[in-house]
Amino acid sequence: MLLARAESTLERDGVDGLSLRQLAREAGVSHAAPSKHFRDRQALLDALAESGFRRLTAALERAVDLAEPHARARFAALADAYVTFALAHRELLALMYGNKHAPGAASQVVEAGHASMDLTVRIVTEAQAAGDIGPGDASRIALVAFATFHGIATLAAGGMLDDAPVDEVVTAASDTFWRGLARA
DSSP: HHHHHHHHHHHHHOOGGGGGHHHHHTTSSSSSSSTTOSSSHHHHHHHHHHHHHHHHHHHHHHHHHHHHHSHHHHHHHHHHHHHHHHHHHHHHHHHHHHHHTTTOHHHHHHHHHHHHHHHHHHHHHHHTTTSSOOOHOOOOHHHHHHHHHHHHHHHHHOOTTTTTOOOHHHHHHHHHHHHBOOOO
16 A cells, blocks of 8 residues: 555656655554655665566566567557557656665566566567577567667657557557567
C-alpha cells in the first residue's frame, strides 16, 4: 500500500515531491510509520525503482508470451509493451533508470533493471539461432533496440513526434530495425 501511494505521489509531484513525511500524511499514519518499511527516503526510492523494473519486465514478458511465436512478432510486441509502459509511468521510469545508473546503486535495483534487457537479449539470441537475423553481439543489438524504443517513448512524452501516432512510429522503428538485422 505504501509503495502504491508513493508511486501515485511520484507520478503526480515528481521525485522532488516525494518524502517519507508526505507519504505518512497521505496514508493517514504517524510520520514515523513509513520508517518501519523504509530506513530513509533513498530506500523508498530504491523500492519504487525495483518494483517498477519488476513490473516492466512482467509487462514485457506478458507481451512476448501473447505474441505470435516467431521472433519478429515477439520483438514488435516487446517494443510496443516497452513504449506503452514508459508513457504510462513517465516519472517512475525516470526514477528507475536514474537509480539504476546512480553511483553506488542498490544491487537489487541493478539486478531488477537487467531483467528486461536480458529478455531482449534472449529474443535476439533466439532469432539468431533460428537464422531469422544475422550474427552479431546480441547484447549490443538488444541495447540499441532498447535505446531506440526508449527514445521513441521520450519523444512521445515530450510531444515531439510531430503529430505522428506513437504506435505507428513504434511499428515503423521495429520494422526498420528488424530489416536491418535480417539475413541477406
